Amino acid sequence: xxxxxxxxxxxxxxxxxxxxxxxxxxxxxxxxxxxxxxxxxxxxxxxxxxxxxxxxxxxxxxxxxxxxxxxxxxxxxxxxxxxxxxxxxxxxxxxxxxxxxxxxxxxxxxxxxxxxxxxxxxxxxxxxxxxxxxxxxxxxxxxxxxxxxxxxxxxxxxxxxxxxxxxxxxxxxxxxxxxxxxxxxxxxxxxxxxxxxxxxxxxxxxxxxxxxxxxxxxxxxxxxxxxxxxxxxxxxxxxxxxxxxxxxxxxxxxxxxxxxxxxxxxxxxxxxxxxxxxxxxxxxxxxxxxxxxxxxxxxxxxxxxxxxxxxxxxxxxxxxxxxxxxxxxxxxxxxxxxxxxxxxxxxxxxxxxx
Numbered sequence: 631x632x633x634x635x636x637x638x639x640x641x642x643x644x645x646x647x648x649x650x651x652x653x654x655x656x657x658x659x660x661x662x663x664x665x666x667x668x669x670x671x672x673x674x675x676x677x678x679x680x681x682x683x684x685x686x687x688x689x690x691x692x693x694x695x696x697x698x699x700x701x702x703x704x705x706x707x708x709x710x711x712x713x714x715x716x717x718x719x720x721x722x723x724x725x726x727x728x729x730x731x732x733x734x735x736x737x738x739x740x741x742x743x744x745x746x747x748x749x750x751x752x753x754x755x756x757x758x759x760x761x762x763x764x765x766x767x768x769x770x771x772x773x774x775x776x777x778x779x780x781x782x783x784x785x786x787x788x789x790x791x792x793x794x795x796x797x798x799x800x801x802x803x804x805x806x807x808x809x810x811x812x813x814x815x816x817x818x819x820x821x822x823x824x825x826x827x828x829x830x831x832x833x834x835x836x837x838x839x840x841x842x843x844x845x846x847x848x849x850x851x852x853x854x855x856x857x858x859x860x861x862x863x864x865x866x867x868x869x870x871x872x873x874x875x876x877x878x879x880x881x882x883x884x885x886x887x888x889x890x891x892x893x894x895x896x897x898x899x900x901x902x903x904x905x906x907x908x909x910x911x912x913x914x915x916x917x918x919x920x921x922x923x924x925x926x927x928x929x930x931x932x933x934x935x936x937x938x939x940x941x942x943x944x945x946x947x948x949x950x951x952x953x954x955x956x957x958x959x960x961x962x963x964x965x966x967x968x969x970x971x972x973x974x975x976x977x978x979x980x981x982x983x984x
Contacts, residue, residue, distance in 0.1 A: 631784060632703075633657065635984045644692045647850055654882050662692035678716055678747075685720045693724045700730040701984070707761055707783060707901070710739045710748060711920050722754045731756040733983055736783045738922035741768035749773070757983050762925025779979075783926070785902050786909040786974050790891055791884035796875040800841070801892045805834050806907070808845045808898035809862065809917075810855050816919050816939045823917070823939070826948040827862055830897065831874070833949050835866070841873040843893060847886060847900040849879040855900070895959055897952060901926070908932070909970065913962035915955050917948070930969050932962070 632639055641658045645651050646669070648661040665688050672684040686693065696702070702725050709718055725732045734755045741764070744752070749772055752758065758778045760766035766780040795801075809827055817823045831842050844863055846855035856879040863876045877889060883902070890896055890903065891910035898904050899917045907914040908930055916923045916936045927936045935955050937947065955962065 631787075631980060632984060635981050642692070642695065644689065650850065662689070662695070664688040665690070681714075681716050682720055685717045689717070689720065693720065696721075696724050696728050696730050698729045700725070700728070702730060702732040703735045704733065704737070704755075705735045707736050708738050708920065708922050709734075710737065710752070711743065711922070715748065715751075719751050722751050726754055734758045735980075736761040736781070736785075738762060738765045738920065738925060739769065740921045741765070744768070744772065752776075759980065759983065762922065763929050764921045764925035781979055782929070782973055782977050783902075783905055784977055784980055785883075785905045786970075787977050788884060788887055788906070788909070790888035790906075790910070791882065792888050793881065793885045795889070795892065796843070796877075798841070798872070799843070799875065799892070802894050803839070804841050804843050804893050806843050806845050806890055806893035806896040806898070806912075807831065807859070807862070808847050808855065808896065808900050808903040809858050810848060810899040811853055811858055813899040813917050813919060813939055814858065817942065818940050819943055822942055822945065824862070825945045826942060827897075828865060829945050830949045830952055831862070831866060833953075835870040835873055840894065841875070843889065844874065844876045845886060845889060845896075845898075845903065846877060846879055847883075847898070847903040847906075854879075895952070895955060897948065908966060909974065911963050911967045911970065913955055913959055913966065915948070915952055917942070930973065931965055935962075 632641060642660040642662060643651060643656060643658040644662045646664060648663050668684055668688040672681060672688055702721055704718055709715060722732060732755050736759055738761060753773055753776055758769060758776060759781050760769055761783040763780060769778045814823050834840055834842055844859040846859055849856050859876055863874055866874050887906040890906045891912060893912055896907040896912055896914045898914055901922050904914045904916045916927060917939055918924055918936045919939045923936050927933045937951055
């Protein structure tokens with residue numbers, strides 16, 4: 631989107647995993663990485679002031695590159711949903727000091743987590759673009775003097791890139807399943823998420839003629855969906871293993887979107903896996919834990935099929951909701967298709983902020 635508007639812009643990416651970003655073809659002119667030793671120290675317990683000090687040292691090279699002609703795009707949609715949001719504080723302080731502009735781009739912010747300190751940082755952004763209405767309503771109420779807009783996540787515009795399907799993959803005859811370590815760390819009962827997915831897959835394989843594709847969407851060293859899904863694959867009985875495919879970890883987001891678009895339904899933990907499904911007209915059952923999944927589903931009329939991880943205390947919870955969605959899959963797919971045209975059309979407004 632930046633290249634279309636400003637083809638000669640110098641794009642620098644601050645990344646903890648630049649080699650992976652480059653491998654996935656991120657179109658950047660320059661990468662800044664945190665200083666590894668400080669990063670390890672910054673993750674240890676400490677006061678907010680101590681963490682901010684370490685963050686300034688950790689990102690010192692990137693912070694020194696900011697000047698009045700810089701536009702900071704904070705593109706991690708849920709940066710302010712996690713305890714390490716102090717990292718964005720130091721970038722905003724540098725932007726303010728150097729009279730640079732900043733955009734909180736396609737964000738979700740948990741309203742109940744907004745402290746007075748966080749509100750002060752949010753107020754320092756030149757523009758805030760919320761990607762769902764729950765965040766938008768909360769920020770408009772809190773930041774009355776700031777420019778806050780509501781636009782869908784830009785990922786809805788991602789073009790799928792065709793890849794050869796696994797042998798035997800029958801379009802419309804596959805249930806996609808995405809699971810993440812992040813969601814499992816938030817489960818209320820140890821092992822309950824894995825047990826729910828086991829029950830779900832068993833029902834799909836024994837009660838329907840459909841197959842299952844296990845689709846990793848994030849494969850970072852510290853947060854790898856592939857490892858969790860590999861364990862799920864290994865737990866399937868050998869008699870049904872031929873109807874279960876584990877998708878490889880080397881696919882780009884565009885390739886994963888193509889695979890997801892060929893599924894009948896996607897059961898997922900990752901927000902951007904859900905977005906890949908929604909934007910392809912594929913109904914999604916989302917295992918959520920924050921405002922982002924609830925808000926995006928609400929705006930598309932899919933709230934009924936979001937289940938909060940904290941509410942999953944029974945081994946049949948996900949399978950029961952899946953059966954309800956499966957019985958109405960055609961109806962939900964048609965509803966998505968009706969809503970998407972107007973919904974996605976709004977995304978072009980992002981370009982005006984560049």
